[in-house]
Amino acid sequence: MCRGLELLPITCLERAKELKALFGSFLHKTDHSITGQSKRKFNVDEPLKWKESFDKLLSSQNGLCLFRAFLVSEFSEENIAFYLACEDYRTSKPSKLASKAKKIYNEFIGSDAPREVNLDHVTKAATKENIEHPSQSTFDVAQAKIYTLMEKDCYPRFLKSSSYLELSRMTMTSE
Numbered sequence: 456m457c458r459g460l461e462l463l464p465i466t467c468l469e470r471a472k473e474l475k476a477l478f479g480s481f482l483h484k485t486d487h488s489i490t491g492q493s494k495r496k497f498n499v500d501e502p503l504k505w506k507e508s509f510d511k512l513l514s515s516q517n518g519l520c521l522f523r524a525f526l527v528s529e530f531s532e533e534n535i536a537f538y539l540a541c542e543d544y545r546t547s548k549p550s551k552l553a554s555k556a557k558k559i560y561n562e563f564i565g566s567d568a569p570r571e572v573n574l575d576h577v578t579k580a581a582t583k584e585n586i587e588h589p590s591q592s593t594f595d596v597a598q599a600k601i602y603t604l605m606e607k608d609c610y611p612r613f614l615k616s617s618s619y620l621e622l623s624r625m626t627m628t629s630e
Contacts (some may be wrong), residue, residue, distance in 0.1 A: 540601035541598040
């Protein structure tokens, strides 16, 4: 198994597979829920909303799982992992900020980071300075750059991917 798939939470991979494999059957049922552990409701129009904006995709749990699985297939899953780590960091208790900041920096930004994200030298240096005195905004600039990278590069490719196109076609044919 490739390292990228290994790092993806199994529930997210399973969710992406459920979305792809079972989506067609939702369209013919009155209760549009996905079977399995989560029992979360799935709106059949949801994939069409993901095309409206990158924010709508990220705010959807189903969309996020499918997008993350897509990034794994593109060998760029570290981008969404970093983005989500920053979101989690921002809501951390002040007592946890220093340790979490170092962990995020070492995993995604530092030299020889195992899941290094594509940031310019200036942003890396500023972020390294920020972790010396961590606050909720320590990673804001770096996170914004990765968000923009995903929005301008990965998101358009996701919208052209076979997985997304298949889901959106199924949705449009059900109307």
